[in-house]
Amino acid sequence: MHLQGFATKVVHWQKMLGRNHLPWQGTQDPYRVWLSEIMLQQTQVVTVIGYFDRFLKRFPDVRSLAGAPLDDVLGLWSGLGYYSRARNLHRCAQQVVADHAGVFPRDATTLATLPGIGRSTAAAVASLCFGERVAILDANVKRVVTRVLGFDADLAMAANERALWDAATALLPVGRGAAEDMPRYTQGMMDLGATVCLPKKPLCMVCPVQKMCQASAAGDPQRYPVRTRKLKRSSHSLWLLWAHAPNGAVLLEQRPTPGVWAGLYCLPLFDSEEALRSALPAALQKQLQFEPAFVHVLTHKDLHLHVAQLTLSAASIQAGSARWVRAADWPAMGLPAPIRKLLTRGV
Numbered sequence: 224m225h226l227q228g229f230a231t232k233v234v235h236w237q238k239m240l241g242r243n244h245l246p247w248q249g250t251q252d253p254y255r256v257w258l259s260e261i262m263l264q265q266t267q268v269v270t271v272i273g274y275f276d277r278f279l280k281r282f283p284d285v286r287s288l289a290g291a292p293l294d295d296v297l298g299l300w301s302g303l304g305y306y307s308r309a310r311n312l313h314r315c316a317q318q319v320v321a322d323h324a325g326v327f328p329r330d331a332t333t334l335a336t337l338p339g340i341g342r343s344t345a346a347a348v349a350s351l352c353f354g355e356r357v358a359i360l361d362a363n364v365k366r367v368v369t370r371v372l373g374f375d376a377d378l379a380m381a382a383n384e385r386a387l388w389d390a391a392t393a394l395l396p397v398g399r400g401a402a403e404d405m406p407r408y409t410q411g412m413m414d415l416g417a418t419v420c421l422p423k424k425p426l427c428m429v430c431p432v433q434k435m436c437q438a439s440a441a442g443d444p445q446r447y448p449v450r451t452r453k454l455k456r457s458s459h460s461l462w463l464l465w466a467h468a469p470n471g472a473v474l475l476e477q478r479p480t481p482g483v484w485a486g487l488y489c490l491p492l493f494d495s496e497e498a499l500r501s502a503l504p505a506a507l508q509k510q511l512q513f514e515p516a517f518v519h520v521l522t523h524k525d526l527h528l529h530v531a532q533l534t535l536s537a538a539s540i541q542a543g544s545a546r547w548v549r550a551a552d553w554p555a556m557g558l559p560a561p562i563r564k565l566l567t568r569g570v
């Protein structure tokens with residue numbers, strides 16, 4: 224469905240009232256735009272800003288990122304969560320260097336073949352940097368498009384999702400100035416979703432497309448987008464051995480890939496209390512001090528974490544592939560958020 228004047232309104236509004244001073248704006252460098260897009264998936268702008276600056280300082284271009292050890296990338300990513308993004312970021316940089324001579328492809332179709340770059344991220348990079356006429360459809364933009372069009376088909380069904388992509392494509396700028404308008408249009412759609420067309424209380428009164436918005440006219444924006452299938456959540460218990468020495472050293476092991484917290488450094492992790500106990504000599508088992516379990520929420524899973532402290536007089540025991548890490552060293556390592564919290568809290 225083509226809506227007369229929709230794209231023009233979005234472009235004009237972005238120029239006057241959109242976000243124009245974020246650190247990754249004002250550039251058409253695909254490396255910076257790609258980096259910001261990956262960081263912004265599932266993470267708020269305010270959090271991303273600091274990480275973005277630190278990343279760029281350390282890895283100013285795709286070659287420096289590709290050449291870095293994965294541990295360094297995970298260390299810098301630490302605290303942003305969803306670590307598969309960091310692993311894919313690293314793989315993607317390596318692929319750009321190996322297969323594209325260190326230059327990002329300019330079209331969304333080729334960009335989408337790279338690790339960690341889905342259709343919407345590919346379209347964001349291609350439209351923001353190269354003016355390609357392709358639609359983005361992240362969660363924020365889905366909300367805007369479904370509301371404006373009154374698109375109430377269930378997005379749990381792939382055919383409906385495809386129809387929404389077609390509808391979003393039909394809304395893009397048309398005519399001679401389309402390529403020139405694309406960066407601002409894409410940014411405008413992101414800004415509308417993030418600052419005006421909010422999930423619970425959309426600010427329809429100040430929305431540039433209110434006059435053509437079906438959901439606003441019907442008074443039911445919160446109904447959109449429609450998705451019936453709920454994520455199935457599961458829960459899982461894990462036991463953590465928190466062994467520490469008086470000099471502050473702590474026993475850490477790198478998590479295997481694939482699996483929970485793959486590639487990150489973690490306290491030795493066990494599936495049961497028995498497994499944890501049997502990793503230790505009998506004398507030490509008696510010294511274990513269990514803390515009350517706490518829940519850490521992942522996307523599809525609740526992790527019930529049981530921590531057993533073990534205070535040692537020196538960095539002595541070994542547990543599998545674990546090694547002792549000095550107090551000065553672990554803060555720079557890639558650690559899962561709850562483990563970092565524990566270690567920061569201290570014993």
Ligand code: SF4
Binds near residue numbers: 421425438439
């Ligand atoms: Fe969203 Fe309201 Fe704007 Fe429609 S009018 S796009 S519901 S903010």
